[in-house]
Amino acid sequence: MSKAAEIHVSDTTAITNLAAIGILIEAKRRGLIQAVKPVLDELRAKAGFRLSKAIVERALREAGEP
Secondary structure, eight states, X not given: OOHHHHHHHHXXXXXXXXXXXXXXXXXXXXXXXXXXXXXXXXXXXXXXXXXXXXXXXXHHHHTTOO
């Protein structure tokens, strides 16, 4: 795979992960889920979501979770 293709795949994955986080936060706001953290933990463990600690912390802050 070329370097450009690797960057594209990496960027696409990052955008997809951030979009998923946004959906989870909105789902909590609408009362569809009780908490974002357990879902994020499961996505990281089972689906291979790679998220930095800073991203997770910000997502939880946005969702009003400690």
